[in-house]
Amino acid sequence: MQINHITDRLTDGQRQKLGEVLRFGIVGGLATVLQYAIYLALESLIPDDAGKARAQFLSSAAMTVGYVISFVFNFFASTRFTFRVKANAKKGAGFAFSHVVNYFLQMLTLNFFMWVGISRQWAPVPMFCVCVPVNFLLVRFFLKR
Numbered sequence: 531m532q533i534n535h536i537t538d539r540l541t542d543g544q545r546q547k548l549g550e551v552l553r554f555g556i557v558g559g560l561a562t563v564l565q566y567a568i569y570l571a572l573e574s575l576i577p578d579d580a581g582k583a584r585a586q587f588l589s590s591a592a593m594t595v596g597y598v599i600s601f602v603f604n605f606f607a608s609t610r611f612t613f614r615v616k617a618n619a620k621k622g623a624g625f626a627f628s629h630v631v632n633y634f635l636q637m638l639t640l641n642f643f644m645w646v647g648i649s650r651q652w653a654p655v656p657m658f659c660v661c662v663p664v665n666f667l668l669v670r671f672f673l674k675r
Contacts, residue, residue, distance in 0.1 A: 624672025
């Protein structure tokens with residue numbers, strides 16, 4: 531089945547929303563890979579003899595560094611490419627607020643998954659599965675209103 535057969539049946543509004551979801555997937559995927567790569571690079575610096583609490587704290591710090599760098603990339607890519615809106619202070623504040631909520635959700639779920647026994651290297655995977663859809667809804671709400 532060709533893609534035109536599917537998109538021809540959609541209204542302009544539905545096509546626009548589908549495009550947003552696809553572009554969000556691209557930008558979100560790149561931002562997630564960037565964040566995870568930074569996390570893994572910094573995670574590899576945690577000494578093997580670090581205690582469990584210290585290692586978990588340093589893992590959270592590594593995720594925070596990755597998150598901040600990914601956030602900057604994500605803001606510019608989301609405004610210009612994903613949602614095609616002009617960046618301004620109001621949209622920036624809404625984007626930042628949605629990411630503050632997302633950051634705390636990530637820290638909560640990351641530490642939960644490490645607490646239940648998932649390794650520090652793999653704990654971000656289920657964390658992203660929980661947080662990425664929530665982040666899409668929050669970002670879309672703040673950038674499109």
